[in-house]
Amino acid sequence: MKSNAPLSDLAARAAAFTAERDWAQFHDPKSLILALTGEVGELAELFQWAAPSGEGVSTTRAGEEMADVLIYLLHLANALDLDLGAAVTAKMDANDARFAVTDVRSTAPRKA
Amino acid sequence: MKSNAPLSDLAARAAAFTAERDWAQFHDPKSLILALTGEVGELAELFQWAAPSGEGVSTTRAGEEMADVLIYLLHLANALDLDLGAAVTAKMDANDARFAVTDVRSTAPRKA
Amino acid sequence: MKSNAPLSDLAARAAAFTAERDWAQFHDPKSLILALTGEVGELAELFQWAAPSGEGVSTTRAGEEMADVLIYLLHLANALDLDLGAAVTAKMDANDARFAVTDVRSTAPRKA
Amino acid sequence: MKSNAPLSDLAARAAAFTAERDWAQFHDPKSLILALTGEVGELAELFQWAAPSGEGVSTTRAGEEMADVLIYLLHLANALDLDLGAAVTAKMDANDARFAVTDVRSTAPRKA
Numbered sequence: 001m002k003s004n005a006p007l008s009d010l011a012a013r014a015a016a017f018t019a020e021r022d023w024a025q026f027h028d029p030k031s032l033i034l035a036l037t038g039e040v041g042e043l044a045e046l047f048q049w050a051a052p053s054g055e056g057v058s059t060t061r062a063g064e065e066m067a068d069v070l071i072y073l074l075h076l077a078n079a080l081d082l083d084l085g086a087a088v089t090a091k092m093d094a095n096d097a098r099f100a101v102t103d104v105r106s107t108a109p110r111k112a
Numbered sequence: 113m114k115s116n117a118p119l120s121d122l123a124a125r126a127a128a129f130t131a132e133r134d135w136a137q138f139h140d141p142k143s144l145i146l147a148l149t150g151e152v153g154e155l156a157e158l159f160q161w162a163a164p165s166g167e168g169v170s171t172t173r174a175g176e177e178m179a180d181v182l183i184y185l186l187h188l189a190n191a192l193d194l195d196l197g198a199a200v201t202a203k204m205d206a207n208d209a210r211f212a213v214t215d216v217r218s219t220a221p222r223k224a
Numbered sequence: 225m226k227s228n229a230p231l232s233d234l235a236a237r238a239a240a241f242t243a244e245r246d247w248a249q250f251h252d253p254k255s256l257i258l259a260l261t262g263e264v265g266e267l268a269e270l271f272q273w274a275a276p277s278g279e280g281v282s283t284t285r286a287g288e289e290m291a292d293v294l295i296y297l298l299h300l301a302n303a304l305d306l307d308l309g310a311a312v313t314a315k316m317d318a319n320d321a322r323f324a325v326t327d328v329r330s331t332a333p334r335k336a
Numbered sequence: 337m338k339s340n341a342p343l344s345d346l347a348a349r350a351a352a353f354t355a356e357r358d359w360a361q362f363h364d365p366k367s368l369i370l371a372l373t374g375e376v377g378e379l380a381e382l383f384q385w386a387a388p389s390g391e392g393v394s395t396t397r398a399g400e401e402m403a404d405v406l407i408y409l410l411h412l413a414n415a416l417d418l419d420l421g422a423a424v425t426a427k428m429d430a431n432d433a434r435f436a437v438t439d440v441r442s443t444a445p446r447k448a
Contacts, residue, residue, distance in 0.1 A: 004197055006116040013204055021211065022218040026385055029159050029166035029174075030254050033152075034384040036181075037261050040145075040152050041377010047141050048370035049332040049362055052276055054141035059192050062141075063199035066185055069148075070200050071207075073178055080171050085116055087175035088182050092125055095183075099133065106134040108273040138273055142366050146272040149373050153265010160258040161250055161444040164388055220385040228421055230340040237428055245435060246442040253383050253390035253398075257376075260405075264369075264376050271365050278365035283416055286365075287423035290409055293372075294424050295431075297402055304395055309340055311399035312406050316349055319407075323357065330358040 007074075007085035014074040024079075032076045039068035119186075119197035126186040136191075144188045151180035231298075231309035238298040248303075256300045263292035343410075343421035350410040360415075368412045375404035 018024050043065040050057050077084040099109070130136050155177040162169050189196040211221070242248050267289040274281050301308040323333070354360050379401040386393050413420040435445070 004118040004120040005201065006118045007122075008116040010119075010197075010200060010204075017204070017207065020213050021216055021221070023216075023221055025218075026220055028164045029169070030162070030164050030258060030388075031384050033156050033159055033258060033261075034254060034380040037152060037156065037257075038377045038381035038384060040149060041374045041380065044145050044149065044370040044377065045374035047145055048367050048374060050142070052140040052142050052366075054192065057141070059194055062188075062192055063194050063196070064203060066189065066194070066196060067199040067203035070182065070185060070196065071203060073182060076174075076178065080166065080174055082171055082175050082178070084175070084178060084182065085122075087179040088122060089117065091176060091179035091183060092122075092129070095129065099129075101132050104133055104135075106137075108138055109133070109135055142276075142370060143272050145373075146268040146366060146369060149369075150265045150269035150272060153262045153268065156258040156265065157262035160255050160262060164254075228342040228344040229425065230342045231346075232340040234343075234421075234424060234428075241428070241431065241435075244437050245440055245445070247445055249442075250444055252388045253393070254386070254388050257380050257383055261376060261380065264373060268369050268373065271369055274366070276364045276366050278416065281365070283418055286412075286416055287418050287420070288427060290412065290418070290420060291423040291427035294406065294409060294420065295427060297406060300398075300402065304390065304398055306395055306399050306402070308399070308402060308406065309346075311403040312346060313341065315400060315403035315407060316346075316353070319353065323353075325356050328357055330361075332362055333357070333359055 007088070008083070010070075011074045011077055011084060014071060015078045018075065018078065027075055027079045029076060029079055032072055032079060036069060036072040036076065039065060039072060043069060119200070120195070122182075123186045123189055123196060126183060127190045130187065130190070139187055139191045141188060141191055144184055144191060148181060148184040148188065151177060151184060155181060231312070232307070234294075235298045235301055235308060238295060239302045242299065242302065251299055251303045253300060253303055256296055256303060260293060260296040260300065263289060263296060267293065343424070344419070346406075347410045347413055347420060350407060351414045354411065354414065363411055363415045365412060365415055368408055368415060372405060372408040372412065375401060375408060379405060 018027060043062065046057050046061055046065060047054055054062075073084060076082075077087075130139060155174065158169050158173055158177060159166055166174075185196060188194075189199075242251060267286065270281050270285055270289060271278055278286075297308060300306075301311075354363060379398065382393050382397055382401060383390055390398075409420060413423075
């Protein structure tokens, strides 16, 4: 699989991983969100005492934790039968409209 | 952009969104991880009192919060100059090896 | 109740709150940890775009979110029949030993 | 220190721990919230694959992670010069009023 694989291919690979191991029985939404929270916690720990720039934190280690976060997002999308790529594109469309460049340029974001 | 756009296209769109608003100045890693934590919190709140199956939770609302989580992951990948798709593929490769089907089938996962 | 009430009094008050509303049925550990995650997310959102010093963030608002985090910790302690004050004191004793002043003075903490 | 020490005593002990190690320089709010997130993540991981009841999870281990969460809350309260006990009592008062027993008895909480 190429590194620029679409999200739908990554979601399919996550689904196959789960099916092969008969792990769908563990993949209810609440359990998966707790697992996602665990990975976000590991990502936070990597940066907690770093300078704001993150200098000194291993990009490789950060990538591993970020990958874990995304993998659980994919498992959750599969559990909910939800198209994550479509959800992201829809949210990006909404953010483009909500945060008009002329309104917010150079001012701190609120949520985007 | 199609819903099956590759992660690299989504990351490029997130980068353009940030550049147009001159928001890179706010996108240091620690701030972005806090923002990511905020979105994970909103996702958790959607499901906190639901049954384990998540019955009754709006899939649309879940998709919106999951999209926010992924969007901040993309912003973080951009801030760290990191290829999230490559990181995910590498982690999936590692998980395939680490959780051999013959070892773990039908037993609760530890971390995957 | 005075503001310097012991944790055990606060835990008892949380237990009474739950019992009066017949909410113990909702207070399983996984649901409570998701609720706790939600409150941590709200705390993170307050500070996400602030300077590292947190300047400009309302201390009152921060206190409200921190209170919510602690209240869910108390509910979780009650659900697990666990003495949170004893757990904290034990962990503080362990941290005193683990992070000897002569070893770690002025160097970034690892976990404490 | 007794296990039923008031929060103010626990906060004072946390402040002394920090001062002795000259760690206040690391204890800006954003860093502390990331550290708190890390500990919440460890707590979530303990329960992620457990049954909703949490059966099988070590109460001792849960208490250790919960203690870590509370310790970082105390450090954050100290960094913000905030009385956590007063904040909790005020929030409990507000919750008593907001969730009147006659309104919410036996119905799923929304946020409390």
